[in-house]
Amino acid sequence: MSWPCVGEAGRTGDWRIGRPVLDPEKCIAAKKNRILCMQCWVFCPDNVITRTVPPTIDLEYCKGCGICAAVCPSQAIEMHPEHEHGASTEREDLSCGC
Ligand code: SF4
Ligand code: SF4
Incomplete structure (x- = not known):
């Protein structure tokens, strides 16, 4: 099991291009107001979804893989392009210049 933490590339949410909503x-x-289903919580590879009603997603560490949206049986999670939420499409140049 993985745990959210700052890695060499920073928070994974920094470079996400798709955001789960x-x-x-x-x-x-949420509709039953009980801990039911939780497929998103089970399958998120970064362990950033809470086992709560409703589940919440830690966007600081969500990398935007889309697995939660793919496994949700009721299509409650949709992937949106990150730029629709105000993120810049500019990427910092991390090349070494050689
Ligand atoms: S897109 Fe969904 S499954 Fe992937 S890291 Fe983010 S919350 Fe987890
Ligand atoms: S968001 Fe989808 S997968 Fe997650 S608990 Fe709700 S219905 Fe289940």
Whole structure:
């Protein structure tokens, strides 16, 4: 199991290009107000989704892989392009210049 932490490349959320957006109106757990389903929590490889009602996503460390959206049985999670949420499309030049 992995745990969110700052790695050599910084917070993984810094370079995410797609953002998971959870709609509680569609989430099975939120609709039943119980810890149900939790497929997003089970399958998130970065362990950034809480086992709560509704689940929450730590965007500081979510890398935008889209697995949570793919496994959600009720399509409660959609992947949105990051720039729709105000993120810059400019990328810092990390090349060494050689
Ligand atoms: S997988 Fe989808 S329906 Fe299930 S708890 Fe997560 S967001 Fe809700
Ligand atoms: S997009 Fe990937 S890293 Fe982000 S919450 Fe979903 S499964 Fe986890």
